[in-house]
Amino acid sequence: MGSAGPDIADIDFDDLTSPKLTDVQRQVLEFTEANRVDLGIDAMLAEAIDQAGVGDDLNDTDGFGDRLTAHVAAIESDEGLRELTRSTLRQRIVRLLRNRLSLTELIKRYPEIESIPIEKPFIVVGMPRSGTTHLVNLIAADPRRRALPYWESQDPMPARGQGPDSFGVDPRYARAKAEHEGLMASAPLIAAMHDRFPEAIEEEVELLDLDLASYVLEWHARVPVWRDYYLGLDQRRHYAYLKKVLQALTFLRGPRTWILKSPQHCEQLGPLMATFPDATVAFTHRDPVAVIQSAITMMAYSDRLRRTSIDPAWLLDYWSDRVHRLLGACVRDRDLVPAERSIDISFHHLNGNEMPLLDELYQRGGVELMPKVRRCFQHYLDDNPRGKHGRIRYDLQRHFGISADELRGRFGFYFDRFDVSPE
Template sequence: MTAGIDITDLLHPVRTPLQEQVFRDAAAAEIAFDPAAILAAARDQTGLADFGAADFHERLSVWCQAVEEDANASGVTRVNLFQMMVRYAATRLRVEDMIKRHPEILDIEIEQPIIVAGLPRSGTTHLLGLLGADTRLRSLPWWEAIAPVPATDEAPTPDDANPRWTKAEAGWRAMEAILPYMAIMHEFSPDHISEDIELQAIDFSSYLLEWLAYVPRWRDYYLSRDQAGTYAYLKKGLQLLTFLKGPNRWVIKCPQHMEQLPALYRTFPDATFVITHRDPVGSIRSQLTMATYAARMLRNAVDREEAKDYWIDRYRRLLEACVRDRDVLPPEQTLDVYFHDWIRNPDPILREIYRKAKLPLTDETLVTLHAYLEKHGEQSKGRIVYDLERDFAITAREIRQGFGFYFDRFPAEIEVG
């Protein structure tokens, strides 16, 4: 068994010299989250001016206000988020420009996608990668998710066949160097299959911002608004990528879908929906550890209570929405997958996914999927040690008490004692 990686300085981090240098440099940067400045930077970067429908301006303003209210956000967080917002704005300009030049993009059908949803930090990425190993399906690698439309300086050259991949690789290597255990907990290598949330974020929505800063203002705004428009933008992104590369039988995934099932179903009414279920305590434990480890760079001060209070509540909200809305999905198109069944024998579950998707699961395909499972086991890159009581002064039982409603609806086995 792989030796466990115990992050013993989780609450009182000892930064490496590289971490200290990055932290100091970012702290010296003057960043103001002004929507006009963000959009101007995107225009300057692209030479384009048309952002399409203007409703996103309000959401961008809430993003900026929420981040400015996060007093514990470090300079690293502020620099990263400003650059991220400019990137999304620039990508939006390129998307709208491409569609203006090729309006037929919006006529492309996104036919019978397979859509995976499940708790964050619970193995949905592993399932997505597994299904993505089937070459009949189209998935979204990280390099393409963060740059779906190539910029003018990203055309292939004799020295670089894919500059977008090269840029994504540089970003991945930088993250590995700065936060090596984060690279184990959540991979962002260029070819790693990404969540479709990157396409939603081009519309300046989704729950993405919550994972990057403490932004209750944005959480409340997002949860109080119908996300139909943002899911339509997700579909537009898939149409554009199909136009650029094809084919159009997609497999996509995002944990957020669990709390947006009505909007998801209205947008993709012929999809096959795969909803994974697992003891939420294990997922919460993983998220608390990941967030607290990253806090040495992303927060001015490590505050386990901040992480604990936010994320236990946030998982509860997500699962309450899933319990409330699960039955909007047609039974003949939907499969609930339980982690305890999956680890015992994934083959019957795979066969049922493919049956509902009306996609033949050939022996050859099954061999390919088994090879993926062999190569990408959950602990293939190392096993992080999680200790709720030591690190967060809370027990699994105390967390689980707030999730009885979920276990009443979905019989997931208890994993964390």
Template sequence: MDTGVLEFDDLAAPRLTEVQRQILDYTEGRRVDLDVDRMLDEAVALAGADDLGDPGVTGRMLAYVAAIEADEGLTQLSRGTLRARVVRLLRNRLSLTALIKRYPEIEEIEIEKPFIVVGMPRSGTTHLVNLLAADTRRRALPYWESQEPLPLPGRGPDVFGVDPRYSASKAEHDAMMMSTPHVAAMHDRFPEAIEEEVEILDLDFAAYVLEWHARVPGWRDFYLQLDQTVHYAHMKKVLQALTFLRGPRTWVLKSPQHCEQLGPLMATFPDATVAFTHRDPVAVIQSAITMMAYADRLRRKTVDPEWLADYWADRVHRLLSACVRDRELVAPDRSVDVSFHNLNGHELDVIEQLYAKGGVDLTAPARTALRAYLDANPRGKHGSVRYDLQGQFGVSPDELRSRFDFYFDRFDVRPEIASKN
């Protein structure tokens, strides 16, 4: 266990490791082709199917790819990663449509009384959803499955019973730990970790997640104009298929995107019980953009900390404004508000409140499983990061925080970072 403190002094002008330099030298020599027809042909060949379902997905896919193409600062490594993502999304969508054609009863499966965690990145959502998933009576979405929710035809478990999708995710994680090893201290996406359903929302080419991978303000604007009720209904269809494949039908879900989509979320899951996590937006922004700036040493030709600070301060403001506006759409008897400063060390109290609101019995075996998870996953398990918003990004914490008075006025949130004198 690495419990050291990480401090980055090269975010704007990265000092690449030898491994990082070799990766970029190898990948930058050839421009990655993002031709939509070729990507679709590849997906069709993999899926053995050619029906995308909703005809409108083609236009959204074109907007998605156009947004990537408009980002001229991406390295070829990043373009290759995004190309693979588009092919993967298309292939899984094709496989989903084929599966439902074969088993139409999938769309009759009930997704019963899910627990849904809603909150900003870096506000305790990952910790809370992984804790909830420790109660194995509920279905959750591990990272390996979020990337490939539908198995490829004819590719079952190996002779040891290991799903090839898991093996591919494990290889990807091992490669990431070689190339950007400090990511684990900020957000370790190991294969078994419970992931956001925003990944399966993206199968409809209608989610906000692309914003984390590239500089795509055009996609943000396109996404915000969509009727998300339709796309959340498609996400539910994916959950129904996953339930059909390996159950159970009672889920635990989470995504920051839900902050600005509470209407569609509750229209899709009207019997959900929701845990809202709340944290100082300055700490959220500082943590998120530090993680992205570190990753950008391989993803981008140059790193621009000021752009990251400006964009994500605005993006978090939009998300939280919508959350404050629509919070009352989730009834008090079906929701809890969880302050970040009250979460660590009091997780079981939060779980008890959530289970009570959801009408779920917190059994002795479930309590034991939750305690075992907490004991095995203390905060800072992979080390901690020493952040410097003002020094590295040129942003005064106090000035940034003043933009979020509306949020502090609405919820029990404590300032965590002060400006330097």
């Protein structure tokens, strides 16, 4: 099946590496490729200051300006980006700067924010496509727990003078909804892979990137230079900044007991536990082949609009190495998380077995799982069966020139450490 429209039951990319663009996709590219996008830092900062309606204090006490320069330089180093992607990344930088400015101003006005406790969070740690999204959305159904919806992750701090409209709709939510509708029009199969609709629970690394200190840029562009830069940062400082953002969000809209999740935490367990020492952690585990094939298929599909060409060999090499690094760090550091406050969840045991796993997680977190919360969980499960948006038919050999067994052979260390079943 090509790009014209998804078959909800079974999605097969017959044009993954040689895309046949729809009329809508061609029109989008013709419009956006007409002009070169300027990533000048001074202009982006001026735009952010104007949007924030506050001063120009970026709170640059620990080299934020250097990270901003490195971030932009990494984007400029990727010569295969279309102007559509450069525009998206420029808007993202402006948005991050605007939110950082607004956060600095908010804390100046309400310094008590930094005294708000982030109490006993649940944190889901695992690779993309290993059940983390399912699990975090499920736990977020507990009304006692604060979560991070996608719309808020993209614009966590309200800009001065930009409150809800006459219907009570936050303009940040309205923007996220409009962007999601545009994505569904231009790349509809994204929903079957990772549907980031406005209410979906998102990763807090988006908040960490207000400090320009996460791995997120790697998902947007081919930036090994940024990977190396990010891996060299002292993440204890940046995770402390993440906590400050969570404190501000708690101040703006409670409660103060969070559910968090990100694959990045796999290689940052030391900083994670130093920042949230009373956290209870749920590790999800899945065959790395399933993780990698899902990730690189999603990237290749997105690249039909993001890049001037698709390079399946690069995607395979980079992301198999990246997953290897993440899982290697997880195996190395797993014992930094106390056994009495953590559980390991195998993907093949997750679907259909959620309630017993939640019982164990809540017990280890010292939190009562009341009947009304159980009903909330069951309602979520009933409304969100696996494959709700269709199932992808993956074909590593056809699209990426490697067999599942050959790829799986690189991860023996992970199968030795955790209960993981080949798929």
